[in-house]
Amino acid sequence: MKFFLDTANLSQIKEANDLGILDGxxxxxxxxxxxxxxxxxxxxxHYIDICNMVNGDISxxxxxxxxxxxxxxxxxxxxxxxxxxxxxxxxxEGVKAMKWFTDNGIRTNCTLVFSAGQAILAAxxxxxxxxxxxxxxxxxxxxxxELIHQIRQIYTVQGFKTEILAASIRNAxxxxxxxxxxxxxxxxxxxxxxxLLKHPLTDxxxxxxxxxxxxxx
Numbered sequence: 472m473k474f475f476l477d478t479a480n481l482s483q484i485k486e487a488n489d490l491g492i493l494d495g496x497x498x499x500x501x502x503x504x505x506x507x508x509x510x511x512x513x514x515x516x517h518y519i520d521i522c523n524m525v526n527g528d529i530s531x532x533x534x535x536x537x538x539x540x541x542x543x544x545x546x547x548x549x550x551x552x553x554x555x556x557x558x559x560x561x562x563x564e565g566v567k568a569m570k571w572f573t574d575n576g577i578r579t580n581c582t583l584v585f586s587a588g589q590a591i592l593a594a595x596x597x598x599x600x601x602x603x604x605x606x607x608x609x610x611x612x613x614x615x616x617e618l619i620h621q622i623r624q625i626y627t628v629q630g631f632k633t634e635i636l637a638a639s640i641r642n643a644x645x646x647x648x649x650x651x652x653x654x655x656x657x658x659x660x661x662x663x664x665x666x667l668l669k670h671p672l673t674d675x676x677x678x679x680x681x682x683x684x685x686x687x688x
């Protein structure tokens with residue numbers, strides 16, 4: 472399973488990249504705004520900076536909701552760097568645009584997916600990635616991880632090549648559950664990835680090793 476960082480923070484991207492486990496980045500307008508990135512030129516530069524830091528796919532999201540607008544934005548974003556994957560919402564016009572992008576050699580990430588039916592449409596449109604939002608489904612009282620299992624089953628049976636990119640990850644346990652469920656990619660905050668490092672027995676064991684080592688100094 473590939474690890475993507477869900478952020479626009481360059482320091483966090485560098486930290487994850489330095490760990491040697493980062494495969495890509497997902498961003499959206501909210502994450503850009505959180506970092507104070509405003510204006511077309513600044514956003515364009517920020518995307519390019521991220522692409523130059525990470526040797527992997529970088530999802531850049533469109534904000535238009537009509538076919539012509541999505542296509543125009545997507546063409547612009549894809550032209551910024553070869554690593555850019557155009558992030559398109561799961562709406563009727565988005566599905567039409569994803570098919571257009573597929574036919575014209577532009578890779579897409581279908582975002583805001585909350586059902587297996589939506590995931591089927593994304594795969595039929597040729598999306599490179601489909602992004603089911605696990606945490607947001609959990610917030611409604613349903614089990615988001617069940618959706619990952621369902622999409623994995625459908626994609627396997629039908630032979631769809633679209634990769635399952637689990638999004639809206641809230642903690643380290645979500646990451647391991649996504650790996651068990653067969654997600655191809657997991658995108659999450661840096662804290663969730665660093666949470667995989669933590670276990671009390673590791674801390675206890677290391678403290679004992681270090682204490683024992685002092686006896687030989």
